[in-house]
Every structure is written in C-alpha cells, then in structure tokens.
Amino acid sequence: xxxxxxxxxxxxxxxxxxxxxxxxxxxxxxxxxxxxxxxxxxxxxxxxxxxxxxxxxxxxxxxxxxxxxxxxxxxxxxxxxxxxxxxxxxxxxxxxxxxxxxxxxxxxxxxxxxxxxxxxxxxxxxxxxxxxxxxxxxxxxxxxxxxxxxxxxxxxxxxxxxxxxxxxxxxxxxxxxxxxxxxxxxxxxxxxxxxxxxxxxxxxxxxxxxxxxxxxxxxxxxxxxxxxxxxxxxxxxxxxxxxxxxxxxxxxxxxxxxxxxxxxxxxxxxxxxxxxxxxxxxxxxxxxxxxxxxxxxxxxxxxxxxxxxxxxxxxxxxxxxxxxxxxxxxxxxxxxxxxxxxxxxxxxxxxxxxxxxxxxxxxxxxxxxxxxxxxxxxxxxxxxxxxxxxxxxxxxxxxxxxxxxxxxxxxxxxxxxxxxxxxxxxxxxxxxxxxxxxxxxxxxxxxxxxxxxxxxxxxx
Numbered sequence: 001x002x003x004x005x006x007x008x009x010x011x012x013x014x015x016x017x018x019x020x021x022x023x024x025x026x027x028x029x030x031x032x033x034x035x036x037x038x039x040x041x042x043x044x045x046x047x048x049x050x051x052x053x054x055x056x057x058x059x060x061x062x063x064x065x066x067x068x069x070x071x072x073x074x075x076x077x078x079x080x081x082x083x084x085x086x087x088x089x090x091x092x093x094x095x096x097x098x099x100x101x102x103x104x105x106x107x108x109x110x111x112x113x114x115x116x117x118x119x120x121x122x123x124x125x126x127x128x129x130x131x132x133x134x135x136x137x138x139x140x141x142x143x144x145x146x147x148x149x150x151x152x153x154x155x156x157x158x159x160x161x162x163x164x165x166x167x168x169x170x171x172x173x174x175x176x177x178x179x180x181x182x183x184x185x186x187x188x189x190x191x192x193x194x195x196x197x198x199x200x201x202x203x204x205x206x207x208x209x210x211x212x213x214x215x216x217x218x219x220x221x222x223x224x225x226x227x228x229x230x231x232x233x234x235x236x237x238x239x240x241x242x243x244x245x246x247x248x249x250x251x252x253x254x255x256x257x258x259x260x261x262x263x264x265x266x267x268x269x270x271x272x273x274x275x276x277x278x279x280x281x282x283x284x285x286x287x288x289x290x291x292x293x294x295x296x297x298x299x300x301x302x303x304x305x306x307x308x309x310x311x312x313x314x315x316x317x318x319x320x321x322x323x324x325x326x327x328x329x330x331x332x333x334x335x336x337x338x339x340x341x342x343x344x345x346x347x348x349x350x351x352x353x354x355x356x357x358x359x360x361x362x363x364x365x366x367x368x369x370x371x372x373x374x375x376x377x378x379x380x381x382x383x384x385x386x387x388x389x390x391x392x393x394x395x396x397x398x399x400x401x402x403x404x405x406x407x408x409x410x411x412x413x414x415x416x417x418x419x420x421x422x423x424x425x426x427x428x429x430x431x432x433x434x435x436x437x438x439x440x441x442x443x444x445x446x447x448x449x450x451x452x453x454x455x456x457x458x459x460x
Contacts, residue, residue: 061092066165073172077179080223082288089182090155093162099147102159106152118333118372121379125426125441127407128261128349138260146246148174151181153192158182169232170239176224177217184213188295204339207270208299214271215279216291222280262353266345274305274341281308302341303363318365318386320436325369325382325454327447334370338383339363347399350406359399362392371451378443382451385437397432400439404428408441417458431457 060067070091078084094102116136123129147161148171158178164171185192191209198206225233278299282290294311304311317337325332338346340363348356368383387393401420404410410422419431427448431438438455442448452459 060090062160063093063165066167069166070160070175073175074179076224076227077176077183077220080220080227081180081183083183083187085183086186089179089186090157092157092159093165094159095162096147099161102152103147103150106150106154106159117377118370118379121372121377121443122370122381123261123263125379125381125408125443126346126349126403127409128263129259133259138264146243148243149178151178151185153181153185153196156182156185168239169228169236170243173221173224173236177221180217180220181213184216184295191295191298202336204302204337204341205300207267207339207341208302208305211271211275211278211302211305212294212298213275215275215277216295218272218276219279219283219291261345262349263342263345266348267341270302270305270341274302278305278308278311301337302339306340307361320365320367320384320386322367323369323382323384323455325371325451327371327380327450329375330371330373330378330380330447332369333372335368338366338368338385343385343396347396347403350403351399355395356399359392359395362387362389362395364388364392371447378447380440380442380444380447380451382438382440382455384455385439386435387437393432393435393437396437397430400430400437404430404441416460419452419457419459421452421459429457429459 060070062070074085074089120129120133120135123133123135124131129135147164149158149160149164149167151158158175160167160175167175192213195206195209225236228236279291279294282294286293299305299311301317303317304315323335340360343363343366344357344360346356347359364386366383366385368381371380371382373379385396387396404422408422408424408428409426410424410428413420413422415421418433419429422428423445427440427442427445429438429440429448429452431452438452438457440448440452440455440457442451449459
C-alpha cells in the first residue's frame, strides 16, 4: 500500500463553505439563480423508489418524504453545471455504524496495520513525530468527525448519513458538491476510473486528478451559494461554524494539530484548496468549456495544479529511471513519484513554510522507493530529484540538509566527492551531481550505505 496515498487523496478537513473568489481578481459570471426547495419536514423511516425523467432509473434508498428535496438538488446541480446526468445518480442513506468504513474506503485513505507502521516509522526517522505517536488514532479521529454526505466512486453511489435527514442548508451544500462528483464520474468516467484503478500506484498524479474533481465540486458549490438569498448564505455560514466546533471539540482520540507532521497537513488540504484555485482560474478564463477540456486532459502532476501556468503550458515532469533496490530482509513497500506537493510538506516541517515552498517549486521530476524490514521495523527511503535549474537544485540541497540536521538523530557529517554523509543512531546521505540530487535516509547505517552504493554514489 502506498505511503500517504490517502493523504494525497482526500482532505482531513470537514467540508466547508466554498472558497470565495479573490476580490482582487476578475469576478465570476454566474448562471441564472435556481429556485431551491424548502427544507422538508422530519423524515419517516419509509423508503421509496420514485420514477424520474432520466433514461435509466436507479432506486433510491431514502425516506419517501426526502426524495423530492434531493431530486431538487440534483436538478440544481445540473442547471448550475450546464449538463445533465446520463442516468439517475444512485443515492442511499447510511447508518452511523457503517459510515467510518465506507467513508474511509471511498476516500482512498485506508491504511492496513502495515501501512500505518511504515508511515509512523517514516515520520519518526525524520524527527516529525515522537516515538510511539499513535497515527492510527489520528485517522480514527478523522473518521469519527461529524459525518456528512459523500460520494463513493467505487460503488458510484452518493451516501447520506441517515441521522442528518432532513438536511439543513449546510449539509445540502455538501450534498451539492458530492452530486457534482457523481455527475463528473458519469461524464468523464475515464478520469475517475483511472483514480480507482491506480490504487496508490502513482500518488502524485492521483492527487492532481483528485484536486481537479474537488475543485469542480467547490466551484458548483460556490455557484449554488451565490444563487441563494443573503439570509440563507448567513444560515449556511452559521451551520458550518457549528459543525466545525463539534469537530474541534476533542471528541474521539488522536493527535492535536500541532503534533501532526506538516506533510500530512499539506497533503490533506491540497485537493480542496489547490483544486479550487485551479478550477476557479480555469472558469474565469474560459467558463465550463475550459473546465471540460481540463477534465478530458487533466493535470498529471501536483506541480501543474499548484502552478496553473505550467499546466496550461503542459510542462511535463522529467522522467527518471526507476530504482531496483535490493536489501536483504527489506521489501519495497512504496515507490513512484514523490512530487512537488509532498516535497513542500516534507521540507516545511522543520523549516520555514515559505522557504520550503520556494525550494519545492523548482521540482522538475523525481523517483523514490520506500523499503521496510517487517522483522525489525526498520525503514529506508531513497529519492532522486531533478530540479528546473541550478538555483533550484541549490535551494533543495540546502533545505534537505537543514531537515537532516534538525530532525534526524545523526552525528557530524563527512564529505566524499559530491556526497555528504551523516552517521549516528540514524543514517543520511545527500549527493548533488549535475542536474540530479540523490537523498537516502535509513534506520540502519549499513543499509543506508548499501542503498547509496546501489544508486551509484561514491562513498569510498
């Protein structure tokens, strides 16, 4: 299972009102406001299958007196997005007991016991968490956060926690976003199916694709809010604040925000924040036509999401040869492209976030492998980075060295040719050659040296 696959794939934040456009930028041209239904009365337990005008009928497992209201939101999404569902979206209710497992699986954030061990060992090695930090409890707390409607792309089903019915205005806003994802799945199936099929094999590209889909959902939510009266907008804001207060009340176990590695924070926020920024930029430039083109030809890296100009220029990542590391007692548990997003989070934890972002901005391409020894719990991480320029290489080199000195349990360094090596309780090595930076960290010095040698680094 890929390290940080879920972190790159879903937000740990409770859904919030959509991002308002920057007041310094050009304004969004909104479609005509739609008429919305009033909040329905308290639901009964009766469910019904209701006919619809779409070609293919799908039964809805929802209380009968909620169907008309939800159908109204479906019609609103179609009107705001300017396109119709090809077939009626599947909608069902879900119990509070069922919610955590289904939500975790739908978001792609699941870690088996081994995955959590890899993650914990990785952060401990880099000095980002204290030994024994229970990251599993952090994820459990996330899944125990106040439930909201969500879209399950594997089952192609929008699920509504049954205790939320009838939906208030804020949860209706959340449902608008999830229905938008269902619509996008029908209209651009290859994009969503690629995300499902990837299953963590290319975390950086999957994060870029998810950001585009989240951004589209937030754009439609923004248009939905703009179609409402000032009174209902204020009501949504108040309900959102109360939902956030419940989430922040400390219910459930888990680490506090200041104890969470910056890498988790950056990757958790990325799909909604960076995705919304990219999509709103596309919408301002070319309306839904530009967005539809992006959905047909999505960004392939988080760099392209973070820098829309590079996406428009179709700037590709530098291709680096994959590793073939072999270490006795270790297995490769994760490999692929680390990407600008995760470099940003990695470098920001022990350093200044602005400087970290500037260093990561020079990302051109990379290749990494994570190796794990199940018997001992030891770990090794190797990454090779190509930057955009000599200056960018210099900034990354300085930032990585600062991370090693600040976060890792290593002794004094020694320089051999183009490489610098640290030995202590942990091991670290960075080599800066023309156009390429190679970085290795390991829980075991001999393993770290063995990996460095396999990567062609001269330490003799």
